[in-house]
Amino acid sequence: xxxxxxxxxxxxxxxxxxxxxxxAPGERLPSIRGLATAMGVSPSxxxxxxxxxxxxxxxxxxxxxGFYAAAPGPLPALAKIGPRLDRAVDPLWVSRQSxxxxxxxxxxxxxxLPPAWMPVAALRRxxxxxARAEDSVLTDYGATRGPxxxxxxxxxxCAGEGLAVGPxxxxxxxxxxQAIDLICRxxxxxxxxxxxxxxxxxxxxxxxxxxxxxxxxxxxxEAGPDPERFAAEAAAHRPRLYITNSALHNxxxxxxxxxxxxxxxxxxxxxxxTIVEDDIFAPFEPEPSPRLAGLDGLARVIRIGSFSxxxxxxxxxxxxxAKAEWIEALIDLQVATSFGGVSPVAAELVAGVLxxxxxxxxxxxxxxxxxxxxxxxxxxLAPLGIRPWLMPRGGFYLWCSLPETxxxxxxxxxxxxDGVVLAPGDVFSVSCTxxxxxxxxxxxxGDARVMPVLARALxxxxx
Amino acid sequence: xxxxxxxxxxxxxxxxxxxxxxxAPGERLPSIRGLATAMGVSPSxxxxxxxxxxxxxxxxxxxxxGFYAAAPGPLPALAKIGPRLDRAVDPLWVSRQSxxxxxxxxxxxxxxLPPAWMPVAALRRxxxxxARAEDSVLTDYGATRGPxxxxxxxxxxCAGEGLAVGPxxxxxxxxxxQAIDLICRxxxxxxxxxxxxxxxxxxxxxxxxxxxxxxxxxxxxEAGPDPERFAAEAAAHRPRLYITNSALHNxxxxxxxxxxxxxxxxxxxxxxxTIVEDDIFAPFEPEPSPRLAGLDGLARVIRIGSFSxxxxxxxxxxxxxAKAEWIEALIDLQVATSFGGVSPVAAELVAGVLxxxxxxxxxxxxxxxxxxxxxxxxxxLAPLGIRPWLMPRGGFYLWCSLPETxxxxxxxxxxxxDGVVLAPGDVFSVSCTxxxxxxxxxxxxGDARVMPVLARALxxxxx
Numbered sequence: 037x038x039x040x041x042x043x044x045x046x047x048x049x050x051x052x053x054x055x056x057x058x059x060a061p062g063e064r065l066p067s068i069r070g071l072a073t074a075m076g077v078s079p080s081x082x083x084x085x086x087x088x089x090x091x092x093x094x095x096x097x098x099x100x101x102g103f104y105a106a107a108p109g110p111l112p113a114l115a116k117i118g119p120r121l122d123r124a125v126d127p128l129w130v131s132r133q134s135x136x137x138x139x140x141x142x143x144x145x146x147x148x149l150p151p152a153w154m155p156v157a158a159l160r161r162x163x164x165x166x167a168r169a170e171d172s173v174l175t176d177y178g179a180t181r182g183p184x185x186x187x188x189x190x191x192x193x194c195a196g197e198g199l200a201v202g203p204x205x206x207x208x209x210x211x212x213x214q215a216i217d218l219i220c221r222x223x224x225x226x227x228x229x230x231x232x233x234x235x236x237x238x239x240x241x242x243x244x245x246x247x248x249x250x251x252x253x254x255x256x257x258e259a260g261p262d263p264e265r266f267a268a269e270a271a272a273h274r275p276r277l278y279i280t281n282s283a284l285h286n287x288x289x290x291x292x293x294x295x296x297x298x299x300x301x302x303x304x305x306x307x308x309x310t311i312v313e314d315d316i317f318a319p320f321e322p323e324p325s326p327r328l329a330g331l332d333g334l335a336r337v338i339r340i341g342s343f344s345x346x347x348x349x350x351x352x353x354x355x356x357x358a359k360a361e362w363i364e365a366l367i368d369l370q371v372a373t374s375f376g377g378v379s380p381v382a383a384e385l386v387a388g389v390l391x392x393x394x395x396x397x398x399x400x401x402x403x404x405x406x407x408x409x410x411x412x413x414x415x416x417l418a419p420l421g422i423r424p425w426l427m428p429r430g431g432f433y434l435w436c437s438l439p440e441t442x443x444x445x446x447x448x449x450x451x452x453x454d455g456v457v458l459a460p461g462d463v464f465s466v467s468c469t470x471x472x473x474x475x476x477x478x479x480x481x482g483d484a485r486v487m488p489v490l491a492r493a494l495x496x497x498x499x
Numbered sequence: 500x501x502x503x504x505x506x507x508x509x510x511x512x513x514x515x516x517x518x519x520x521x522x523a524p525g526e527r528l529p530s531i532r533g534l535a536t537a538m539g540v541s542p543s544x545x546x547x548x549x550x551x552x553x554x555x556x557x558x559x560x561x562x563x564x565g566f567y568a569a570a571p572g573p574l575p576a577l578a579k580i581g582p583r584l585d586r587a588v589d590p591l592w593v594s595r596q597s598x599x600x601x602x603x604x605x606x607x608x609x610x611x612l613p614p615a616w617m618p619v620a621a622l623r624r625x626x627x628x629x630a631r632a633e634d635s636v637l638t639d640y641g642a643t644r645g646p647x648x649x650x651x652x653x654x655x656x657c658a659g660e661g662l663a664v665g666p667x668x669x670x671x672x673x674x675x676x677q678a679i680d681l682i683c684r685x686x687x688x689x690x691x692x693x694x695x696x697x698x699x700x701x702x703x704x705x706x707x708x709x710x711x712x713x714x715x716x717x718x719x720x721e722a723g724p725d726p727e728r729f730a731a732e733a734a735a736h737r738p739r740l741y742i743t744n745s746a747l748h749n750x751x752x753x754x755x756x757x758x759x760x761x762x763x764x765x766x767x768x769x770x771x772x773t774i775v776e777d778d779i780f781a782p783f784e785p786e787p788s789p790r791l792a793g794l795d796g797l798a799r800v801i802r803i804g805s806f807s808x809x810x811x812x813x814x815x816x817x818x819x820x821a822k823a824e825w826i827e828a829l830i831d832l833q834v835a836t837s838f839g840g841v842s843p844v845a846a847e848l849v850a851g852v853l854x855x856x857x858x859x860x861x862x863x864x865x866x867x868x869x870x871x872x873x874x875x876x877x878x879x880l881a882p883l884g885i886r887p888w889l890m891p892r893g894g895f896y897l898w899c900s901l902p903e904t905x906x907x908x909x910x911x912x913x914x915x916x917d918g919v920v921l922a923p924g925d926v927f928s929v930s931c932t933x934x935x936x937x938x939x940x941x942x943x944x945g946d947a948r949v950m951p952v953l954a955r956a957l958x959x960x961x962x
Binding site for chain 2 (some may be wrong): 084085087090093094097138152154159169173176177178179193194206210212221239245246283344350351374379380382391393394453495496
């Protein structure tokens with residue numbers, strides 16, 4: 037038996053004795069030498085096993101005195117198995133259903149790619165690189181803005197997209213969402229009005245609700261937000277912020293046109309609206325489309341980025357690009373609310389993958405694979421009468437209408453009972469006018485259960 | 500030359516040519532075969548180098564067309580070297596000075612241990628374990644509460660301390676500070692009153708300021724908060740929350756007595772005050788001291804924990820233990836403001852170290868080492884007339900009075916000019932009545948520059 041196997045065997049023996057009350061709480065564990073002889077292992081193996089049991093909390097160590105069985109805790113509650121059906125279908129519904137679904141449950145409603153589509157080999161290389169990093173990378177809080185080499189890399193990337201910034205205008209954060217949250221803390225007061233697209237990424241609504249903002253939707257067209265409605269709402273409500281995705285808009289997959297971008301910027305200037313442009317889907321574009329930040333510079337646009345969709349959602353890391361005085365204020369807020377900036381370990385792993393020669397190829401093959409999956413999903417949805425609003429240039433979403441204006445929330449609830457997580461339209465719509473629409477993640481539709489469950493859910497009357 | 504060395508040599512050659520404008524922006528890079536021949540390397544080495552340069556942003560790749568020199572970005576601003584002296588000495592002053600100080604600058608004002616005191620070997624083992632983790636650990640958002648095995652481990656640890664909770668009452672968060680921030684989002688509205696200790700951890704003030712709470716300090720005695728003042732402030736202001744550290748109070752190092760704990764809980768019950776007990780220094784105690792959560796259960800106490808002080812501050816991970824209905828509400832807030840829960844990569848690294856047989860030994864040796872450092876620091880400070888308010892039972896802080904009631908902020912500014920970061924008393928004091936006190940981190944006083952700079956700073960008149 038290998039050394040690890042022997043240690044595990046000793047640990048298992050002690051656990052069994054504690055569970056069977058052969059060792060009562062507080063009772064001393066067998067002597068190291070005695071148990072070593074009894075089990076035919078070395079004393080050091082027993083010591084290692086006792087130490088690990090102490091680390092687990094199953095036994096306690098009293099310095100100079102030995103090891104004792106710990107008082108048993110309450111019986112651990114079983115993990116909640118299966119989905120929760122009792123929750124209102126609100127903007128947090130899809131998030132929580134998707135995040136807490138068992139791994140094997142198909143999730144065409146979720147907002148990320150399956151593990152097999154992610155750069156796993158590069159992530160493993162980055163983890164091995166982390167094991168060799170400087171001590172301080174593994175132990176310290178790190179600088180408030182995040183590590184300079186990663187900020188330089190991001191500043192260069194911005195420059196390549198026509199946005200001239202220095203690394204001091206890049207602030208690394210715990211995620212793209214945390215970046216927007218910090219901006220809301222800085223600029224939004226309870227009761228302030230914030231504009232979003234209708235439909236928009238559902239979590240913008242959840243986030244703004246947490247800030248007690250009044251949220252107003254601007255209808256999203258195939259070429260961007262309706263510029264007349266934007267100007268009218270801006271004039272009527274004097275909103276503090278407008279939050280949007282320009283590249284491959286979530287959920288519609290639409291692309292902002294240069295003409296609409298220009299009109300939105302002019303209306304924002306006329307009514308002093310700050311714009312948060314969440315560029316999280318940028319790496320999925322076949323070629324760059326117009327950006328508000330690119331047209332405006334950083335005068336009134338704040339750019340948000342993240343690595344969650346293409347690199348890893350597990351390594352939490354996002355960033356803000358903004359004018360210098362705002363970065364200073366955001367740093368203070370990030371220190372006050374998270375103590376410190378981004379995790380240096382997270383930044384090291386992200387920089388490791390971004391600097392990996394294979395990453396660009398990963399992105400290219402991802403775009404090709406998504407093009408196929410998008411066409412394939414549209415073809416498989418058509419016989420059910422589910423049709424895309426438009427065919428996006430890239431990304432993983434299809435924003436679809438259901439046949440005969442079926443109630444998407446009812447369909448999503450029925451599918452959830454059969455173990456498939458969907459994203460019904462109204463969670464994306466401030467005005468709740470997308471009740472017969474649904475967002476599909478084409479990368480999450482490979483599982484054979486998805487189409488039959490969806491077909492059945494379309495026919496089930498709401499309970 | 501090793502393969503990695505050859506790739507680096509090709510990268511360096513191209514970078515030099517771009518820098519010297521031998522390759523203008525947009526100009527095509529040398530052919531792969533041509534450069535391979537010229538540099539005596541294989542074509543695959545040149546391809547690898549070009550890919551890495553593309554990942555860096557120094558060159559651009561056009562599919563099917565080849566590699567081109569990128570447009571140069573703005574010159575990267577030099578990293579700000581040296582400390583910022585122009586900032587008011589407020590509760591964020593110490594945080595930002597400490598976090599952004601160059602690594603070699605001594606920081607007796609900071610709130611963490613030097614890398615050499617941390618479990619670096621176990622962290623490297625955990626990083627190697629991460630490289631072998633399941634794909635989904637490396638790529639996915641993870642469950643909203645955090646991974647069940649780590650929550651089980653923490654629930655067992657709570658049980659060992661007399662706090663019977665199931666793993667569903669444990670919520671993993673991005674840090675201990677983020678845990679308190681989520682609680683404030685749930686329970687505190689702008690204008691609400693929150694009680695803290697006076698002195699208290701300075702970031703509590705910064706955090707509460709971000710929530711626009713009214714902060715009132717309760718004088719901290721050698722045995723805990725003054726119970727009469729606590730009851731009086733609670734009666735007068737009906738505070739929503741009281742935030743405190745019970746084990747090894749920050750900054751004083753004092754220990755809560757059972758009698759005071761009992762009185763505080765009764766006063767909190769009488770005036771319906773919720774208590775946040777931040778237990779971040781618990782692992783430094785020689786033996787457990789009374790806890791409000793242990794006495795009260797989780798009726799009105801919320802327990803906060805973190806691994807930043809003993810395991811790693813770079814891996815951002817903290818946790819909340821609270822009653823089930825609050826956990827549900829905190830999950831919604833964490834999803835809305837961070838999307839998802841704790842980073843699965845971070846949780847995997849933390850669980851790896853906690854489950855490492857060496858971790859308990861690390862904690863024991865840390866306690867012994869800190870006992871020596873505390874005595875040693877007190878002895879070295881005495882000749883300067885700097886005296887501890889009390890000698891703590893554990894941890895790394897000494898809360899001291901300066902001689903002749905010198906102005907600690909002036910001393911800290913003078914020391915900063917000489918490259919030493921100190922923590923002046925008033926940043927800890929809501930009432931600003933600790934102007935001649937200073938908190939010293941005894942683990943950060945080994946550098947030979949500290950005592951001479953401190954001695955000089957005590958004699959320098961404020962500019």
